Amino acid sequence: MNLNFLKTFVHVVEAGNFSRAAERVHLSQPAVSMQMQALAQDLGVELFRRRGHKLETTEAGAILYAQARRFLQDWQAVLHKLESVRQRLQGRLALGASTTPGDYLLPQLLCQFHSLHPELEVRMEVGSSEEIVSALLDGRLDLAVVGYQPQDDALEAQVVFEDQLVAVFAPDYGLARQNKVGVEDLLAQPLLQRTQGSATRQVLERALAERGYDPDDMKIIMELGSSRALLEAAARGLGVAVVSKAAAADYTDSGRLAWACVEGLELRRNFWLVQSRRLRSAAQQAFVQFLLRSDLRG
Amino acid sequence: MNLNFLKTFVHVVEAGNFSRAAERVHLSQPAVSMQMQALAQDLGVELFRRRGHKLETTEAGAILYAQARRFLQDWQAVLHKLESVRQRLQGRLALGASTTPGDYLLPQLLCQFHSLHPELEVRMEVGSSEEIVSALLDGRLDLAVVGYQPQDDALEAQVVFEDQLVAVFAPDYGLARQNKVGVEDLLAQPLLQRTQGSATRQVLERALAERGYDPDDMKIIMELGSSRALLEAAARGLGVAVVSKAAAADYTDSGRLAWACVEGLELRRNFWLVQSRRLRSAAQQAFVQFLLRSDLRG
DNA sequence: TGATATTATAATATATTTTTATATACCAGT
DNA sequence: ACTGGTATATAAAAATATATTATAATATCA
Numbered sequence: 055m056n057l058n059f060l061k062t063f064v065h066v067v068e069a070g071n072f073s074r075a076a077e078r079v080h081l082s083q084p085a086v087s088m089q090m091q092a093l094a095q096d097l098g099v100e101l102f103r104r105r106g107h108k109l110e111t112t113e114a115g116a117i118l119y120a121q122a123r124r125f126l127q128d129w130q131a132v133l134h135k136l137e138s139v140r141q142r143l144q145g146r147l148a149l150g151a152s153t154t155p156g157d158y159l160l161p162q163l164l165c166q167f168h169s170l171h172p173e174l175e176v177r178m179e180v181g182s183s184e185e186i187v188s189a190l191l192d193g194r195l196d197l198a199v200v201g202y203q204p205q206d207d208a209l210e211a212q213v214v215f216e217d218q219l220v221a222v223f224a225p226d227y228g229l230a231r232q233n234k235v236g237v238e239d240l241l242a243q244p245l246l247q248r249t250q251g252s253a254t255r256q257v258l259e260r261a262l263a264e265r266g267y268d269p270d271d272m273k274i275i276m277e278l279g280s281s282r283a284l285l286e287a288a289a290r291g292l293g294v295a296v297v298s299k300a301a302a303a304d305y306t307d308s309g310r311l312a313w314a315c316v317e318g319l320e321l322r323r324n325f326w327l328v329q330s331r332r333l334r335s336a337a338q339q340a341f342v343q344f345l346l347r348s349d350l351r352g
Numbered sequence: 353m354n355l356n357f358l359k360t361f362v363h364v365v366e367a368g369n370f371s372r373a374a375e376r377v378h379l380s381q382p383a384v385s386m387q388m389q390a391l392a393q394d395l396g397v398e399l400f401r402r403r404g405h406k407l408e409t410t411e412a413g414a415i416l417y418a419q420a421r422r423f424l425q426d427w428q429a430v431l432h433k434l435e436s437v438r439q440r441l442q443g444r445l446a447l448g449a450s451t452t453p454g455d456y457l458l459p460q461l462l463c464q465f466h467s468l469h470p471e472l473e474v475r476m477e478v479g480s481s482e483e484i485v486s487a488l489l490d491g492r493l494d495l496a497v498v499g500y501q502p503q504d505d506a507l508e509a510q511v512v513f514e515d516q517l518v519a520v521f522a523p524d525y526g527l528a529r530q531n532k533v534g535v536e537d538l539l540a541q542p543l544l545q546r547t548q549g550s551a552t553r554q555v556l557e558r559a560l561a562e563r564g565y566d567p568d569d570m571k572i573i574m575e576l577g578s579s580r581a582l583l584e585a586a587a588r589g590l591g592v593a594v595v596s597k598a599a600a601a602d603y604t605d606s607g608r609l610a611w612a613c614v615e616g617l618e619l620r621r622n623f624w625l626v627q628s629r630r631l632r633s634a635a636q637q638a639f640v641q642f643l644l645r646s647d648l649r650g
Numbered sequence: 651t652g653a654t655a656t657t658a659t660a661a662t663a664t665a666t667t668t669t670t671a672t673a674t675a676c677c678a679g680t
Numbered sequence: 681a682c683t684g685g686t687a688t689a690t691a692a693a694a695a696t697a698t699a700t701t702a703t704a705a706t707a708t709c710a
Contacts, residue, residue, distance in 0.1 A: 055356070055427065056355070057354070057355065072657065073656060073657080081699080082699070083656085085699055085700075098438060099439075104656095114434055114437045117437060125427065132416070132419040132423060133395070136395055136396075139415060380668065380669055381687085382688085383667070384688095389689095402688090
């Protein structure tokens with residue numbers, strides 16, 4: 055029995071749909087299909103029934119779902135118990151990050167990581183992806199999380215976060231229905247943007263160009279140097295900003311901002327963990343393991 | 353994460369030894385070696401430490417062991433919960449078995465199976481392996497458990513039980529030290545045997561011949577037609593009998609008989625689940641699944 | 651009915667797992 | 681210290697399992 059299959063199963067039940075579950079667990083749809091068949095065969099029961107397109111769990115499926123959730127949680131608990139004896143590491147670890155991960159994704163993780171290895175001195179440098187990557191090549195950093203995949207042969211990269219840009223605006227702005235806005239609607243609004251050269255801004259401009267829109271059609275009423283500044287301005291009703299969902303979380307969760315996906319634009323982007331291919335310290339390996347286990351990318 | 357790895361881990365801890373654990377879970381020793389490495393790597397901890405040849409669990413290993421046992425039990429419980437909704441089958445199932453499985457291995461399993469499918473009428477015929485196999489070929493039986501692998505192309509076979517012959521004798525007989533007796537010692541004793549043609553007897557005679565002993569050297573003082581009769585005679589101190597460990601379990605567990613492995617003889621034998629290759633009923637498939645899940649062979 | 655959404659199947663590629671064969675390390679007894 | 685026995689590790693090959701892409705099948709919904 056493979057715990058991954060069980061995890062997939064839970065996602066299928068929650069998504070109510072094989073295809074969507076496949077996305078969430080980062081598999082192809084046929085892989086999910088195959089896993090569910092294997093699981094059902096292995097357990098000797100039917101797990102799903104289909105009423106037209108509606109996917110329903112059978113009685114057995116419902117039982118398994120309830121059990122599987124607890125079961126997976128229990129396994130997490132086992133892993134957690136092991137954390138306590140995982141060897142305490144000492145020394146230093148120099149991280150780099152571009153702004154979105156550096157400001158919004160990594161801080162909380164670094165806190166957790168620090169509690170696991172209190173003796174370990176962790177330093178994080180935040181800068182543009184290019185700055186960070188060159189520091190990595192110079193050996194000034196051990197590893198980094200940046201917004202693109204460097205093509206340098208000396209570096210190795212893997213996706214660790216998946217981010218999405220969303221439109222944000224004051225809650226009384228009245229723009230979105232069902233957390234969605236069309237591209238045309240967006241372009242009709244007064245926009246708040248990061249200053250030229252920001253990676254976030256580039257993602258938006260590229261996505262527009264990809265769909266045949268001219269980035270210059272945006273009615274930019276203000277250019278600001280940080281996400282934080284953008285969010286503050288948007289919260290004050292100045293206009294609409296397009297920012298990382300993670301960056302906006304503080305504001306959207308507290309209700310200071312409303313958010314919406316932009317329909318018809320591919321505003322997803324990945325953040326890559328990048329390391330040099332040379333020998334890696336135990337601390338570095340531990341941090342990588344920790345990041346991957348944190349499961350922010352599936 | 354693979355639950356099988358966890359199961360192997362538990363066996364390793366309990367066996368205190370990779371090689372013995374490998375036997376118990378029916379894997380090769382390198383496979384166990386590999387699994388333990390993979391597990392340790394996956395969890396990011398050392399699981400074992402080695403003081404010379406003595407295998408010790410590390411602190412992490414001890415924690416994992418405690419958790420893993422519960423965890424595997426919980427999984428069994430999940431499977432059990434699913435049993436309750438597994439579709440009740442109706443109809444008939446005609447089983448055959450040679451004497452050892454028919455008398456000692458299958459009865460308890462049939463009781464369990466019956467409680468799962470109360471509507472299903474199960475009939476078991478007990479006879480010599482040859483009789484059973486020919487009934488199978490005639491279609492008078494659906495499936496059977498016998499002591500050898502038939503070579504007929506119409507039949508498919510797989511090992512479901514592993515059995516071992518052991519020497520048994522009255523507890524005050526004073527034959528064995530540490531549950532072991534040498535071949536020479538055995539041959540020096542007055543022996544109780546099954547009548548000519550018994551499969552059990554054949555295993556013993558073949559094992560003797562294999563090692564260069566003449567089966568006629570056995571000092572057979574009585575030949576009896578059933579294991580039960582043999583055990584009763586041995587319990588009364590008449591002599592030593594060589595019988596299936598499973599058959600002797602009643603007597604050895606209650607202390608009415610002592611038992612010992614015969615050193616230097618290969619007295620292990622398999623029992624095979626045999627089925628015709630033609631279409632199988634749902635009941636038949638369910639029973640096979642049940643048998644395999646019962647895990648009497650690993 | 652045709653367009654769309656969803657799942658299954660087939661062919662294929664990749665990764666994982668197992669086995670066999672062989673090498674290495676430790677221990678015990680001489 | 682040598683030697684035979686025992687216990688693990690490693691390497692290469694074979695067998696399985698799992699994944700992906702492309703395509704077909706099936707059911708809904710407009």
